[in-house]
Amino acid sequence: MLKYSFWIWIGITIGLSIALSLAFPLSKGMNASAAVFLPGKTSHGHHQIELKCSACHDAMMGVRENACLQCHQAALKASRDTHPKSKFDDPAMAKHLSKIDARSCLTCHKEHVPEQTHAMGVTMPADYCSFCHSDIGEHRISHKGFSFQSCSTSGCHNYHDNTSLYEKFLTDHADEPSVKENPRLPVRKSTVSAKSLILGQQDVPLNMVVEGSILEDWAQTAHAKAGVNCQACHTSKSKSQSLWSDQVGMESCQACHNKNVDGFLNGMHGMRLAVGLSAMTPAQSNLKMSPHSLHAELNCMACHDDHRFDTQFAAVEACLKCHDDTHSRAYVGSSHEQLWREELAGKAEAGSGVTCASCHMPREVDRKGNVAVVHNQNETLRPNEKMIRTVCINCHGLQFSLDSLADPQLVDLCYSQTPDIHVQSLTMAVERMNSRLKSRTNAKK
Ligand code: HEC
Ligand code: HEC
Ligand code: HEC
Ligand code: HEC
Ligand code: HEC
Ligand code: HEC
Ligand code: HEC
Ligand code: HEC
Ligand code: HEC
Ligand code: HEC
Structure with missing residues (x-):
């Protein structure tokens, strides 16, 4: 499919580029000619390298999924990806994969389709979580009636990175004040070495005048x-011989x-x-x-x-x-x-x-x-x-941090105002934890 439409595309664009280069002989050149083959604008994350077709495509213009992994796997791994490919290699997952093949990056991240591309290079409609989690309202009463549009748009979940959103993290950081006591970032120590140099000890070549x-x-x-x-x-x-530059x-x-x-x-x-x-x-x-x-x-x-x-x-x-x-x-x-x-x-x-x-x-x-x-x-x-x-x-406390980051207005204001949004997930996580504790103590009685 990809290769077929590509050759049609080539046909059209070769014709077009010949016509263009006849009309504008000066517009020829490596980059300009590669650009002609682009079917559409490349997403924000990749626009800088869009003319380097080989970063993603093989010689037959198929997409090398390995290329995606080469650049992104380390970060996805570090963020303990909630939905890695390996999760879906399990045969029990086949029922999900018939609806959406979550093993391929390209299912959700196509390229050169600006009209279909949302934030973060996502080319799926926002409610696609329903393909696999349509029964969430049955397992979690709190989620009954939630729109699937809202899973990842209201500060609650991400598809890949949930390192600050999973239940235990939420309950561990419940009830924190908006601004913590003694709010500080780690400080770099200044390293003063025993080999410390002073003015006069610079190794400038003898004949050189320096400001x-x-x-x-x-x-x-x-x-x-x-x-x-x-x-x-x-x-x-x-170089064996050291030359000043x-x-x-x-x-x-x-x-x-x-x-x-x-x-x-x-x-x-x-x-x-x-x-x-x-x-x-x-x-x-x-x-x-x-x-x-x-x-x-x-x-x-x-x-x-x-x-x-x-x-x-x-x-x-x-x-x-x-x-x-x-x-x-x-x-x-x-x-x-x-x-x-x-x-x-x-x-x-x-x-x-x-x-x-x-x-x-x-x-x-x-x-x-x-x-x-x-x-x-x-x-x-x-x-x-x-x-x-x-x-x-x-x-800051977790609730204040979540609320601030979920408030789209605060981006333009560079976080110079308190947020107008209240993310519910902390309250929900704490209620669930309490009701579990309660049913456990009831069971003991
Ligand atoms: C020499 C100019 C220059 C300087 C200095 C510079 N930036 Fe950038 N920054 C850029 C350009 C160009 C981009 C790429 C934007 C694009 O691809 O459209 C960028 C990208 C970014 C992005 C990513 C934006 C995105 O949408 O993905 C962030 C965040 C950023 N810069 C923050 C900073 C911060 C913080 C500093 C200072 C510590 C800084 N920049 C210094 C020019 C600069
Ligand atoms: C950052 C990675 C990346 C770069 C760089 C890139 N592409 Fe693509 N390209 C893709 C992806 C992803 C697809 C979608 C594949 C799919 O849908 O299966 C695609 C699809 C295509 C298609 C097929 C469109 C269709 O309708 O089937 C063409 C043609 C294409 N790219 C041309 C180019 C050309 C020409 C360049 C360089 C000038 C380029 N691409 C650079 C990632 C890239
Ligand atoms: C089922 C859909 C789906 C699949 C499959 C998928 N992604 Fe994503 N990806 C998303 C969504 C949705 C986001 C937006 C941020 C979020 O919710 O995590 C995203 C965001 C990203 C981001 C930017 C944000 C981040 O957390 O770093 C990168 C990079 C990324 N995906 C790479 C990949 C790669 C590489 C693959 C293939 C191994 C892949 N994705 C497979 C849905 C998907
Ligand atoms: C040559 C390295 C490279 C390759 C190949 C590459 N990417 Fe990226 N990608 C980047 C960089 C760098 C960024 C911008 C920084 C970031 O968001 O991590 C980015 C951004 C993204 C984003 C987030 C966009 C955003 O706006 O936040 C997604 C999603 C993504 N890439 C998926 C993919 C997929 C899928 C493939 C394979 C078709 C791929 N990338 C191939 C380097 C690469
Ligand atoms: C292709 C199927 C599929 C899609 C699409 C999908 N998920 Fe999942 N998700 C799973 C599976 C499978 C699990 C693991 C379930 C388990 O371990 O019981 C899971 C687990 C989760 C978890 C629990 C993670 C943990 O380990 O604590 C959350 C939260 C989640 N998904 C949210 C989402 C959101 C939000 C979306 C949409 C952006 C989404 N999922 C899309 C299949 C999917
Ligand atoms: C966008 C601006 C920006 C660019 C580009 C940049 N730096 Fe930095 N760098 C900073 C800032 C800001 C700090 C100090 C941040 C702080 O103190 O919290 C820093 C700190 C450092 C430090 C001391 C801290 C540490 O991690 O050891 C080193 C070393 C350093 N930079 C090296 C580099 C090198 C090498 C490059 C080129 C690859 C580079 N920087 C490019 C902004 C930049
Ligand atoms: C021979 C080793 C060496 C080289 C080459 C070198 N640095 Fe450093 N640099 C150091 C050491 C050692 C320190 C002090 C310890 C530290 O902060 O990491 C340092 C500190 C720094 C700092 C922190 C300054 C501060 O005030 O804390 C920056 C920024 C920095 N280097 C940038 C660069 C950049 C940019 C280059 C290349 C143009 C470069 N360094 C080349 C060894 C080197
Ligand atoms: C940590 C790395 C580093 C050290 C140490 C360093 N320089 Fe430089 N120097 C640079 C960089 C980077 C440039 C800018 C180069 C460029 O623009 O290509 C530069 C530029 C210069 C220039 C070119 C003129 C100018 O103003 O840009 C001179 C002359 C110079 N340095 C002299 C010195 C002398 C003398 C010393 C020792 C006292 C020294 N440098 C130590 C990194 C260093
Ligand atoms: C309190 C934290 C914070 C401070 C301080 C901050 N930013 Fe940001 N910045 C963010 C966040 C969060 C986002 C992402 C907003 C989003 O897209 O959700 C962002 C986004 C950006 C972007 C990407 C914008 C885009 O449209 O893609 C750039 C560039 C940037 N910041 C540069 C800067 C520069 C330059 C400064 C200092 C003058 C700065 N930021 C100060 C938190 C901060
Ligand atoms: C080094 C500590 C520190 C870090 C890191 C920090 N903040 Fe703050 N922030 C503060 C303090 C202290 C205040 C209260 C200032 C005051 O009331 O005068 C504040 C105020 C705010 C406000 C309210 C601004 C106002 O004027 O009312 C917002 C929103 C905010 N921070 C968001 C964030 C977000 C989001 C992050 C992380 C991306 C962040 N902050 C990181 C220390 C920090």
Whole structure:
């Protein structure tokens, strides 16, 4: 079916592209000609790589489902996917699969069909949960009469990621106040190494003249303190002879910050570089961007833009150089921004401020207590309940976090007002837990 319609499509488009290239000889070129074969606009998540057909298609233009997994499996696994393919390999599931083949990603995520595509690249109508859960009202009295449209649109369930929505999590976090006592995020420790370097110890080639500000910025900040000298970034290691270069690419950073680079490449800032295309720029974006930065390239230096590698600048000012939509602008003046200003002024404890990065690049604590910054700003973006565990719940109760994230108005307001929505699932989970306890104690009597 796919291949058949593809060849018809090829027929039409080859004719069209010949006609076009005769009419506009200058419009030829690799990308322009690939674009002609696109049957429709590609979804928001993939628009940046849509001209790289081979990222998803094989030579016969079939879709390699393995490709989807290569890029997405790790994240789905990490979020303990509630409906993984393996669940449906069980023969007992055959009854469901005749209605909807949940083993294939393409059942729910088609491409190039904008008129059929909803948020998060979903190409199914929102009530499809009914195919498999039509009897839910019988098992759970609380669910009787609920519309199947509402399962995943009212802050209650997701299809894949329910890590902050399952019953035990809800009951464990019932009755928490809107704002917790001492609301704070984890703080990165500053590492001062024994090899710490100072001004004068820079390993600049003898004949080179360097601006004093570069030297001072380096000497006063993290790299010099950690013993990282100029040449660690400025010479390429592959050559036997080390040669100074003013250009420093992402590969240099990768030698020491592998995880940051990986994260960056897996999100919408780095995804073009990840498949070998040129860097993403605001000019190619679907979002509203500042006209002053249209051609700024997305690489490490997009946010870490001088020798200070200043993370405070990176957390807000850097973002606002590019992002200019209503949500981003509404951050300025919000109570979260106020908390950040107070932290910067030293009037509040470290970790009490909320920046763009606090929500979009959360701080992750490993088993040894080291704090690292997630560099994939899509990891917690959609569905937005992903932000609960890593971000909001450090400072807010679960009910307040769920309500805030379920309120679509608060997106534009950048969470600068209390929510108008009340998600019922906590109350329902607690009632169910209580009624179970009650019937258990009754049974004992
Ligand atoms: C991010 C992955 C991805 C990329 C990149 C991509 N496609 Fe697709 N494409 C898909 C998916 C998914 C389908 C739907 C397959 C299905 O419905 O079984 C599809 C379907 C198609 C179809 C068949 C449409 C039909 O009606 O049967 C054509 C033709 C096509 N793509 C062309 C292209 C071309 C040309 C490019 C590059 C310029 C491209 N695609 C890039 C994922 C992609
Ligand atoms: C039965 C339908 C269905 C199938 C099959 C399906 N998905 Fe999804 N997917 C959804 C829905 C619905 C969402 C919207 C968010 C949610 O409810 O979890 C989504 C969201 C996503 C997201 C973005 C949000 C997130 O949690 O990361 C990714 C990535 C994704 N799916 C990848 C895949 C891949 C890869 C496959 C195949 C292994 C797949 N999906 C199979 C329904 C499906
Ligand atoms: C080259 C890597 C790559 C391939 C191949 C790929 N994706 Fe994605 N996909 C991404 C990235 C990067 C994003 C954007 C970040 C995110 O939402 O995780 C994304 C986003 C998505 C989303 C969420 C869209 C949104 O708006 O939130 C879904 C759903 C999805 N992909 C499903 C698929 C499916 C199904 C396939 C196979 C046809 C596929 N992807 C192939 C990299 C890839
Ligand atoms: C293809 C069939 C199918 C579809 C479609 C489907 N589910 Fe499921 N779902 C299942 C199966 C099977 C289970 C496991 C049931 C069990 O373990 O008793 C399950 C389990 C669940 C659970 C319990 C998860 C847990 O492990 O605690 C929730 C919640 C859920 N589904 C919600 C949804 C929602 C919401 C949708 C629509 C967005 C949906 N499901 C669509 C088959 C499906
Ligand atoms: C952590 C990595 C790193 C360290 C350490 C580092 N630099 Fe750089 N340097 C860069 C990056 C990144 C650029 C920008 C490169 C580009 O735009 O291609 C740069 C650019 C430069 C330039 C080019 C002119 C300019 O202003 O952009 C000079 C000169 C320079 N660095 C000198 C130094 C000297 C001297 C030291 C030691 C005191 C040093 N650098 C330490 C990463 C580093
Ligand atoms: C030779 C190893 C090395 C290289 C190469 C390197 N770094 Fe670092 N970097 C470190 C160490 C060590 C620290 C201090 C410990 C930490 O914060 O992780 C650090 C700290 C940082 C910080 C935190 C600064 C702060 O104030 O806390 C940023 C941001 C950073 N590096 C970015 C980069 C970028 C971007 C590149 C590439 C242009 C790069 N680094 C290249 C070793 C390196
Ligand atoms: C979108 C902006 C942005 C980009 C692009 C970016 N960073 Fe960062 N980075 C930040 C912010 C913001 C922080 C500090 C966040 C905080 O303190 O909570 C940070 C912190 C860091 C740190 C110190 C924390 C840690 O995890 O060790 C390192 C190292 C780092 N970045 C390296 C990199 C490298 C390497 C790249 C390129 C792959 C890169 N960054 C690209 C915004 C960015
Ligand atoms: C050099 C410009 C630039 C800087 C600096 C920058 N961004 Fe972005 N950002 C982009 C572009 C371009 C995209 C891709 C949008 C698209 O694909 O349409 C993007 C995508 C995103 C997305 C994903 C949007 C989506 O719909 O999937 C988020 C979230 C985001 N940026 C947050 C931030 C944060 C937070 C910072 C600062 C820590 C930041 N950005 C810094 C240009 C920038
Ligand atoms: C309190 C947490 C929080 C803060 C602070 C915050 N955001 Fe967001 N942001 C979100 C959430 C949640 C979403 C997802 C909304 C949704 O689609 O449900 C979002 C969405 C976005 C998007 C995607 C918009 C789109 O249409 O695809 C961008 C880009 C973004 N934020 C950038 C920023 C920037 C830049 C800042 C700082 C100036 C910032 N955010 C501050 C929570 C936050
Ligand atoms: C570092 C702690 C911290 C984090 C993380 C945090 N908040 Fe907040 N937030 C606060 C504090 C404290 C207030 C109360 C400010 C006040 O009343 O002045 C607040 C206020 C709010 C408000 C009400 C704003 C107003 O002006 O009335 C909303 C909505 C909100 N937060 C949502 C969120 C969401 C959603 C997340 C997660 C994506 C989040 N917050 C993450 C500390 C935090």
